[in-house]
Amino acid sequence: MTALISVRGLHVAGRRRDGSEVGIVRDVSLEVQRGEMLALIGESGSGKTTIALSLMGYVRPGCRISGGEIEVAGYRVDQMTPDPLRNFRGKTISYVAQNAGSAFNPALTLHRQVIEPALSHWVLPRRDAERRAVDLFRAMALPHPETIGARYPHQLSGGQLQRLMAAMALITEPEVVVFDEPTTALDVTTQIEVLEAFRAVLAERGITGVYVTHDLAVVAQVADRAVVLRNGAVCESGPTSEVLERPHAPYARELVEASRLPVRAMAAAGPVPEPVLTLSDMVVGYGSVDARGLPARRILDGINLSVPRGRILGIIGESGCGKSTLVRTIAGLQASAAGTIRFRGEDLAGAVARRTPDQRRRLQIVAQNADLVLNPAWTVGAILMRVLRFFHGLRGAEARAEALRLLDLVRLPQSVFERRPPELSGGQKQRVNFARALAARPDLVLCDEITAALDPVVAAAILELLADLQATLGLSCIFITHDLHALRAVCDRVAVLLGGHVVEQCDAASLMDGVHHPYSRLLVSSVPEMRPGWLDEVTRQRQVATDAPPPPVAAGGCPFVSRCAMRIEDICDHVPPPVVPGAGGARIACHHPLADLPPLLQADGAA
Structure with a gap:
């Protein structure tokens, strides 16, 4: 079978201030079959993004492709001149950036920006491009697909913008899409929605993808094969399950182990200081x-x-x-x-x-x-x-x-x-x-x-x-995050924030089990696990949610009411929830008695 993407002996060099060159990517070879998703993983500076951008014939200022061959969908990208490259980018291969918020023009409506590639590449007339954009909005599970394009970037959430950027990348029906860490800055619940939308649309259209990321749990959900990079060179490659479950190279093993961050066994001992x-x-x-x-x-x-x-x-x-x-x-x-x-x-x-x-x-x-x-x-x-x-x-x-x-x-x-x-x-x-x-x-x-x-x-x-500084200096910290693994690795106590309200406070070590606010349970169950099939399981569970339409949130109502399967009609939607004390000094803002809240088992959310 002929690969849709073939990279052979790629070298990319960068220029130092003194005029000498240094190798950024060294002798990289890889292949991606049609309809396959390849993940490029590795630490910062390993060359992931440089390789992904080189598939589009692009290198950052001060760098150059100094050797090797790049073939994408039959095009020898490394030999293309500027004019053919402009037609190639956005039409045959497209790109989804990490930060959609900075990639969109804040002065233009989203609809105008999403259809721009189709118009500039003469793929569709405007009316057809507008119809295709709405179809893509619907496929990406965006709210109000017929009208969301009339809004401006600042009026949408980060997850919605990321899906709109994917729609813009797909509107020309490219053969290849490069995803450059598109979910890195998203919280866990939004990440699930975005990943599922990406995966469903790519599978439906048979598009080949290259996914740049350092999140191995995401790799397990979206990639067929993975390439581990270090210092610009390939240190391991193979099927995703094999790379994540049985890594051979020492660095690949280190990367997998680092994704399982240590967890504090218990909250700090002794009386609580002032x-x-x-x-x-x-x-x-x-x-x-x-x-x-x-x-x-x-x-x-x-x-x-x-x-x-x-x-x-x-x-x-x-x-x-x-x-x-x-x-x-x-x-x-x-x-x-x-x-x-x-x-x-x-x-x-x-x-x-x-x-x-x-x-x-x-x-x-x-x-x-x-x-x-x-x-x-x-x-x-x-x-x-x-x-x-x-x-x-x-x-x-x-x-x-x-x-x-x-x-x-x-x-x-x-x-x-x-x-x-x-x-x-x-x-x-x-x-x-x-x-x-x-x-x-x-x-x-x-x-x-x-x-x-x-x-x-x-x-x-x-x-x-951070943990060492706290122990040696007696430092006090507030640690803001959307990463539950990181939180459990360093924090003594946690406050769960939703819609500007604190819905729960508890010891960080107890967050993955016991009785918690329904929103805390949602966050825990949304932490990606480093095993294939996890995203399918979570998606199926959430499709079973509640059949009744959610009530509007009135002033003073519970901020989680529109998503809570346990909501009490005519109470949760407009009555402020009482703060109920729980075990270990926990405080949960909920109308349900704690005895009615189902316990969260350690296996439900621990990755």
């Missing part, structure tokens, strides 16, 4: 205000949380539940409409500008994307010494010595001191991000999705680092 941070009746929103000064649209509504000194509180929930808004509010970057923040026993002003220098020093943020907060023109040493000078007045040799100590604390070699962020890997940049926060000598660190974009090996190392 809180370093307490939030009381926090309300954040926008729009018109009522007589009490409360906004009509609320992102956070009545939040009550506390972080014990020296402990890690995990905040988990779907995209849009208010996690990042919570972090911004605590940091003083987002104004609150009501409620109080007490930090180290004193009230904290809502705006960061009105906080004292000492309060600002003691509360630090480690952002998700280190590239957005580390100045690419400065050396790592200069970045750290700036913080040390600003908060502690350290200069010269004293500042340098402290900066080197911080690098050692986050397990980075001292040689990093003279390097700049663009010269570092994703994991190294995130460690520098940590060191910069620690340079202030804080009491509380806000970690906002710090492992979301990292591969399993690097993510496991960052989580281990």
